[in-house]
Amino acid sequence: MSYDLYIGDRLFSSWSLRGWLMFEKFDIPYTEHMLGLYAGTLKTDMADLAPAKTVPAMKTPAGYVLSDSISMAETLAEENPSKGLWPTDAGARALARNLVAEMHSSFGALRGCDMQLSHVWDGFEPSEAVLTDLARIEFLWGMARDKYGANGPWLFGEYSLADVFYAPVAMRITGYGLPVSDMAQAYVNAHLADPAFLKWREMALQETHDPFPYEKNLPRKPWPVN
Structure with a gap:
């Protein structure tokens, strides 16, 4: 099948x-x-x-x-x-579904920071709306980690659909050098070091795009390698 x-x-x-x-x-x-x-x-x-x-x-x-x-x-x-796409615990599963639904329907300002996996934009200045989105995301991540994340690096300890939906957020935080707390950065780093993501990015870097679709008038820094 x-x-x-x-x-x-x-x-x-x-x-x-x-x-x-x-x-x-x-x-x-x-x-x-x-x-x-x-x-x-x-x-x-x-x-x-x-x-x-x-x-x-x-x-x-x-x-x-x-x-x-x-x-x-x-x-x-x-x-x-x-x-095991969703957490097995009923409370964790309910919260995970809430996090996924909010990611799917919200955070329009952060979505305006188009995901790209090539490099880090140096000197990008996030708007207040982007910072507001980040604050809400950090609240949600912190709530999941505090309640259910003791047994691993992911939002609910073990990897779940919630982590699938927030993986591109981690890439936006990285690609734009967005300011986040140590807790949030540790979670971002888990995504950056994930073998599945590394496989995806390796394939992504084989693509060529001329012109680059989301060019910024900013210097570029190397993508962090964990």
Whole structure:
């Protein structure tokens, strides 16, 4: 039994990273399909994947198409109950679902800091709105870590869908050098050192983009390597 996963360019597509981690981190068999998100062919590439119109998308072994990361996550958890996508503790699971839902629907200012995995922008000045988003995210991370994170580096100790959804946040914090607490930075570092993410970034760096889609008038620093 295998799924089909449809993603866009690894260097920039934060939602594609989430979709890929759902399979990679929980050892769920899949066949990957790269679509032309930045090549301008996305609409054509997705013509046979209705209702999906954005990446990531997936097709289940039964042939059903899922077109949103939350619907993908819930379907994978439902169809693969032994894989532990959500925390087993009921309280942790409820909080994890809250964190995922808030990530999916909120933090518009931070999302304006487009994810890129090439380098760190040196001297980026976050807006008050971005800092407000970061403060809320730190509150949520701290709550999860304090209540349920004693047994590992992830939000609920062991890796879960909550970590999948906040992985691109960790990359935005890194790529823009955003100011966070020691607690938050430790969590970011866990993502940076994660073998699955390192595999993703290694593949991402093989992509070429000219011009660079999200150019800033700022110097560049090397991406941190853990």
